[in-house]
Every structure is written in C-alpha cells, then in structure tokens.
Amino acid sequence: MISPTERLLNKFPDATKTSNGWQARCPAHEDTNPSLSIAESENGGVLLNCHAGCTTQAVCSALHLKLGDLMPPTEKSQQGQQYHAKPSPITTYTYRDENGGVLLQSVRYEPKTFKQRKPDGKGGWLYCVTGVRVVPYCLPELLAETAKPVYVVEGEKDVQSLAAIDLLATCNVGGAGKWKPEHAEFLRGRCVIVLPDNDEPGRKHGEEVARSLQGIAASVRVVELPDLSPKGDVSDWLAAGGTRKKLEQLAEAAPQWTPSVEEQPSTPDHFMPFPVESLPETLSTFVVACAKSIGCDASFIAIHALAALAAAIGDSRCLQLKRGWKVPAIIWALVVGDSGSQKSPGFKAAVKPVRDRQTEEFKKFKNEQKFYELEKLRYEKDLGNWKKNTKTSDSSPPEKPDEPIAVRCTVLDITVEALAPILLNNPRGLLLARDELSGWLGSFDRYTGGKGGGDSAHWLSMHNGETLTVDRKTGDPKTIFVPKANVSICGGIQPGTLHRALGNEHRESGMAARFLLACPPRKKKNWTESDIDPAIEKKYADLWNKLFLLKPHFISKGDDDSGERIPEIISLTPEAKTAWVAFYNDHAHEQVDLTGELSAAWSKLEEYAARLALVIHCVRWASDDATLVSPEKLDLQSMLAGIRLVKWFKNETRRIYLQLGETEELRDDRRLVEWINCHDGTTTIRDVQRGCRWLSEPGVAEQAIEKLVKDGHGSWQPSLHDSHGGRPKKLFSLHRVDTTPENTAGKEVKSTVDTVDDPETQIVGDWMVL
Numbered sequence: 001m002i003s004p005t006e007r008l009l010n011k012f013p014d015a016t017k018t019s020n021g022w023q024a025r026c027p028a029h030e031d032t033n034p035s036l037s038i039a040e041s042e043n044g045g046v047l048l049n050c051h052a053g054c055t056t057q058a059v060c061s062a063l064h065l066k067l068g069d070l071m072p073p074t075e076k077s078q079q080g081q082q083y084h085a086k087p088s089p090i091t092t093y094t095y096r097d098e099n100g101g102v103l104l105q106s107v108r109y110e111p112k113t114f115k116q117r118k119p120d121g122k123g124g125w126l127y128c129v130t131g132v133r134v135v136p137y138c139l140p141e142l143l144a145e146t147a148k149p150v151y152v153v154e155g156e157k158d159v160q161s162l163a164a165i166d167l168l169a170t171c172n173v174g175g176a177g178k179w180k181p182e183h184a185e186f187l188r189g190r191c192v193i194v195l196p197d198n199d200e201p202g203r204k205h206g207e208e209v210a211r212s213l214q215g216i217a218a219s220v221r222v223v224e225l226p227d228l229s230p231k232g233d234v235s236d237w238l239a240a241g242g243t244r245k246k247l248e249q250l251a252e253a254a255p256q257w258t259p260s261v262e263e264q265p266s267t268p269d270h271f272m273p274f275p276v277e278s279l280p281e282t283l284s285t286f287v288v289a290c291a292k293s294i295g296c297d298a299s300f301i302a303i304h305a306l307a308a309l310a311a312a313i314g315d316s317r318c319l320q321l322k323r324g325w326k327v328p329a330i331i332w333a334l335v336v337g338d339s340g341s342q343k344s345p346g347f348k349a350a351v352k353p354v355r356d357r358q359t360e361e362f363k364k365f366k367n368e369q370k371f372y373e374l375e376k377l378r379y380e381k382d383l384g385n386w387k388k389n390t391k392t393s394d395s396s397p398p399e400k401p402d403e404p405i406a407v408r409c410t411v412l413d414i415t416v417e418a419l420a421p422i423l424l425n426n427p428r429g430l431l432l433a434r435d436e437l438s439g440w441l442g443s444f445d446r447y448t449g450g451k452g453g454g455d456s457a458h459w460l461s462m463h464n465g466e467t468l469t470v471d472r473k474t475g476d477p478k479t480i481f482v483p484k485a486n487v488s489i490c491g492g493i494q495p496g497t498l499h500r501a502l503g504n505e506h507r508e509s510g511m512a513a514r515f516l517l518a519c520p521p522r523k524k525k526n527w528t529e530s531d532i533d534p535a536i537e538k539k540y541a542d543l544w545n546k547l548f549l550l551k552p553h554f555i556s557k558g559d560d561d562s563g564e565r566i567p568e569i570i571s572l573t574p575e576a577k578t579a580w581v582a583f584y585n586d587h588a589h590e591q592v593d594l595t596g597e598l599s600a601a602w603s604k605l606e607e608y609a610a611r612l613a614l615v616i617h618c619v620r621w622a623s624d625d626a627t628l629v630s631p632e633k634l635d636l637q638s639m640l641a642g643i644r645l646v647k648w649f650k651n652e653t654r655r656i657y658l659q660l661g662e663t664e665e666l667r668d669d670r671r672l673v674e675w676i677n678c679h680d681g682t683t684t685i686r687d688v689q690r691g692c693r694w695l696s697e698p699g700v701a702e703q704a705i706e707k708l709v710k711d712g713h714g715s716w717q718p719s720l721h722d723s724h725g726g727r728p729k730k731l732f733s734l735h736r737v738d739t740t741p742e743n744t745a746g747k748e749v750k751s752t753v754d755t756v757d758d759p760e761t762q763i764v765g766d767w768m769v770l
Helices: 004-009 056-062 074-084 139-144 156-163 181-185 200-212 234-239 244-253 281-294 298-316 343-388 416-425 438-442 455-462 495-501 504-509 534-548 574-592 596-622 636-661 664-678 685-691 700-710 753-757
Strands: 016-018 021-024 036-040 046-050 088-096 102-110 113-119 150-152 191-194 219-222 317-322 325-328 332-336 430-436 468-471 479-482 487-493 516-518 553-556 563-566 568-572 714-718 730-734 762-764 767-769
Touching: 004 036, 004 046, 046 056, 088 139, 156 234, 181 200, 181 636, 191 200, 200 219, 281 298, 281 343, 281 534, 298 317, 298 332, 298 343, 298 430, 298 487, 298 516, 298 534, 298 596, 317 596, 325 596, 332 343, 343 430, 343 487, 343 534, 416 430, 416 455, 416 468, 416 479, 430 438, 438 487, 438 495, 455 468, 455 504, 487 495, 495 636, 504 596, 516 636, 534 596, 568 574, 574 596, 574 636, 596 636, 664 685, 664 700, 664 730, 685 700, 700 714, 700 730
Parallel strands: 150 191, 191 219, 317 568, 332 487, 332 516, 430 487
Antiparallel strands: 016 021, 021 036, 036 046, 046 767, 088 102, 102 113, 317 325, 468 479, 553 563, 714 730, 762 767
16 A cells, blocks of 8 residues: 555655655745655654645645545554644743834744734734744843843743843744844844754754854854753753853853854855845735746845835935935846846836836826817917907916926936936936846947947936936027936846946946846746735835825925925934944945955945835835834834845845856856756756756766866755666755754744644644644
C-alpha cells in the first residue's frame, strides 16, 4: 500500500531531498523558488509547510487531492484526533507604540501556538497584521528608562520573567528568525545583552540580533547561560535557581560581540526582497495584492507607486530637516527588467490612478473648451457692437472670457520647452510616467547636436524642484519662468539598453545618481487565477486622489489672484530627528570609502531617505493612520521607514552599478546565476547547455558551473530520483538561506492565523500536521 508521503511526492517529480525531508515548488501560488517543505511524521502522516503562507487546503486543492489522502493509516489517525481540537487562548501580549497605543497583540493558545491580531477601530480585532508598524515588545518601557541596559530575549514570556526581577528586556513578535532592522533602530545608543535560547534556532537568532545592532547599539554582548537545559531559555534558567546578581555578573564578564569572518561569493550580486512591511498598510496591501495578481516582484509596483504618490503631493508639502534644508516630495524611479518580466503591468497598475485622473481632467477641459468657444463668439459679437456704438455710448467694453487651462498631472514624452508652459499652468507639479524611459533619456540635447547644454541640464536642476527658465524663438510668451519645477519620474528600461541609456555622460553628470534603481531577478511566469480585489484597487486610487487635493500655503501679494505658493512645512519630532542624524552620520561614513559614480549615487540617496519618509508620512495621513503623531510632524515610524527603504535602494544601486561596469566573465556568471534562480535554484549540466545559448559548446557549461561552486555560489548534490529510471543526475543547487525549516519539536510554535483557525491542521514546529 502506498504511503501518504509517497502519494504526495508522486505529484512532485522535481522535489529536492533535504536533511529534514523534501523541498518543492508550491502549486498554490506562483512559486519561482521552492517554498513548500514536505516531511513524514512519526505516525506516517504528512508534514507540510508553505513558507509563502498557503494553507494546506490550498495546496491539496491545487494537486487535486483530498486532505484524507495525506492522513496517516487509520489506526494511527485515531490517535491523531487530538490534533484537530481548536486551540484555546491562555494569555495575550500587547505591543504598543511610544504613546502606549495598541499596535497589535500576540495571543498564545493551548497547545503552544500563537496568532497575531490588530485593533479594527471598532472595539474588535482583525486577525491580519499586514502593514502594522514593526516595534519591539515593551517599547514605552524602553523609552522611559534610557539609562538601563536592555536584555534581548526570544519571547514575551522571557521579557516578563526578567521584568519580575527588575531588569529591562524586550523581544520581537513571532520568535526566532523574525528580528528586523526596525527593531534595532529602537536600541540605538543602548547597552544590549542578548540571551539566546539553548538550541540552534535560538543561537542563530541571537547572532542575527547582535549583527543587526553593530554600529547602532553602544555595546552588544551575547551571553550563553550556563547549565541551561536543551531548548531552555532564561525563564527556565531563573526557575532552576538563577538570580539577577548572577545574570548581571555573566553579562559584565561577557566580551563585546564581534561578527565572525565568513567567506562571501566573489560577486556580491544578491537581490534582497523589497521591504514591503515598511510601507503603510493601504499601500503595502495594494503592492502585495498587485504583485501576486501579476506574478511579478513587489518592487515592480512599489517604486512606481512611491513616485506616483510623490507627484500627487507635489509642491503642497516639504520636510524641513533644519532651517536651511527643506526636502521636496520629488522621486525619480527606474526599474530595470527584461521584456516579458512583467515590469509593464506593474508600472501600469501603479500609475493607473494618475492616468484615470488625467482622463477625467481632459474630459472636463473638453467641455470647458466648448463653453469657451461659445462665450468667445458671444464676446466677439458684443465687442463689435460696442465698437459701433462707442461714439454714442459711454458703456465699458464687454469682458473677455478666460480661456480654460487643462489641469495636468502627468506627461509622457516631452521636451523641456514643451514642459515649461504646462508647469507654469500647473505649479503643483507633474509625473513623467513612461513605460520605457530609454527614449526619454536619449532625447536629451537632441536639438543641440549632442554638445550639451540642452534638456539634460534643466532636468538635473528639476530633481531638486529648482527654478526653470526657458527662452523660446516662437510662442507667447517668449520667456517662460517657472518658480519651482516639481516633476517626479517613473518608468522602466531593459538591461540591454541600460548601459547605453545611462552611459558615461549621464553617470558623470549625476543624472544616473538621481534615480532610485531596482533590478529584481526574473521570475518564471506561471498562469494564476489570482486577481486584485477591486476594493484594494479603489483604496489605492482614493489614496492618490486625496493626496492630489492637498493645498500649499498661499501668500497673497495684492487684490488680484497673484501670489506665491509656499509648501506647508512638515517638521521632525525629536525622536525622528535623532534617527535622521544617526542615519546621516552612518551614511556619511559609508560614503567616505566610496569613489566616482557610487559616491555620487550615495550623495543623492542621503536625501532620498528624507524624501521617502515625507511620502510615507503623507500616505499615513491620507490613510487615516491612527498611530500618526501629527499631520504637521513627521514621526519616528515614518523616518525609520524612509531609512529602511533607502538601505534597500543602496543594495540595488551597488548591484546595478556593478552590472554597468562588469567584465564579460562576471556578466556571464551573473546571467547564469539568474537563469538558475529562474529555474527553481537547481539545474543539471544538460539543462544549462539547452537553456543558456552562450554555454552550449561541449564542456563550457560544466566549467561555468564549477566556477560557481568555486566562488561559493552553490554546490553539487545528487538528485532525489530520476524520472526515467536512469542513474541519479548530478544536480547543482544555488546556496539559499533558511529554505528548510528547523526541527523545533517541543518548542513554542509561532503560527499564522489561518493555521490556528483551521480545524483540519495542527502545528508542530514549523509544520502543518494532517
């Protein structure tokens, strides 16, 4: 009789053997990197875990299996009935912001499971914490006692155990492996002692915490508690007789933590996932849903959306870092992607509210134009009559009707000369949104014979919202002066044209440095029935339109309508100012070691942290974020989000600049790594010969893979089986981090809301047991 595990593996001919079971692509979502872990339980059942969050029912449905097909044999399944009991809550841990407001709760259930929830604003709870701000546990206490050292532990129970002996402690929600850079920022300048649990996941978590605090905390010490039982924690240590005095002695005796020296691949060309969690909830929900619907990387939507939202804010707001430094809401975003990589659908989704608004404004303008033409005819007739009767009448001439002006919020392909009058009539600003920006970049200096001094110089100054003066040979007026040229830009470009479009001239002039760049690896396309919820789409559109209605301050200069538009100034809270100064200093220290083009890019990324924070702040206001400190004050949450986004863009800038200057050999290495990644991270020599035309010659593919092994990008391993009954294939696998769950049986388990509420599953470690 075939076992449940064998029955499941028959559905996955490409499954890869791991130390704890098998790894395969999840059939319930567009899975480019295997995220479904499969193992067999002691009673013969199946252990499943999709790291992307798909439920067991979704996986079974995609495979045309029933849950019963994965059950253990009957006699053992009777013993497993206890797994199906719905957990009951036993305690609640509340995460609060600086002012004590509730952000989320982590609810512990029996038997040993957790789920998170957030306030719904109506006195109830929503069991989804997407977009909720990332803060450490007991944040108000951390801020109230800044002189005390801080103990970082793995769980809330340990925090309370230490609080009981008057020690200040914190942790992150979700347990081991869930610590984020945002947590570290709250410990800036503090003396930190890390107390890892006594198991491999705990020690790894402690290393991650300590590493994230390097250059942030005043000191970091990692203390491994003596005589601690396997899988034990500080609560167990205290229960066994440990004391506060002994713990403080251990902490004082522990050396300063320093990172171990690890070998890195010779090509630091690693893409980091876009930090969607740094975006406000309405925006992050849209980005995630849109990316899932399209089947593209989240960055394809997110950075276009940030530029579009910046354009909506326009000249209505600016951020004051100090009296002489005011930051505009101007963002230039450029996505690098191959044709067919889904960058165009992501771009269109992000700018759809802008284009929809422009369509409506053009309709209004067309109607106004028709009315104007009628009024103009009437005026000309009345003017003629007035001229005839001017000798016999003292009446005033008829009033000339005002010609309507089209409201513009976006332009496509335009010269500076054509742009100037549009900006003059639309001082709020515009979004230049073009699917392929290579044509726009190539149009610079078109009418100056490539000698410079043309459009590119004007665009360089527009990145800062400076004045724009254009002298024209024809047209009225001959000279156009725009006090503040506010233009955000978003679009894409193909890798093949990247080097030409951002050639030496644009890199030396600083044009390239003004763009936020992203180049996510290509994903394999798979059909999906997923579609974006119209309600989510509408919330994003409403968000954009609400920002577009923001008004600047207006200084009148007389009885007429003339006057000066002044952006409303957003200032920093003291906490946000502290975070900005720390980022500024760290960033400046990084830039000292850089030269040339990368140094130029770093000089622009510095202010981009503040620009992005300003956009995040305004988006939170427009989303009615209850945690916003004040509409006029940019708080710590918004500043940390801007800093986190810039750190991601710094990594992307390094990657793309490396591509611009890479040798042919490095380019081929990168192309091969990207090709293997697109094929689930594993391959054979024969597959490479077939799929990579530049490696099709005999022996070349094997040499290229051996080079990746030597450089530390991956390793050889035998395959699980051969589908044709032949010898096992020699399989190359790229190195990944944390693709296989740790065996955490017996530990407290952090689970998702769906699995806790699912009566057909029970959580054991990181697995769903059927």
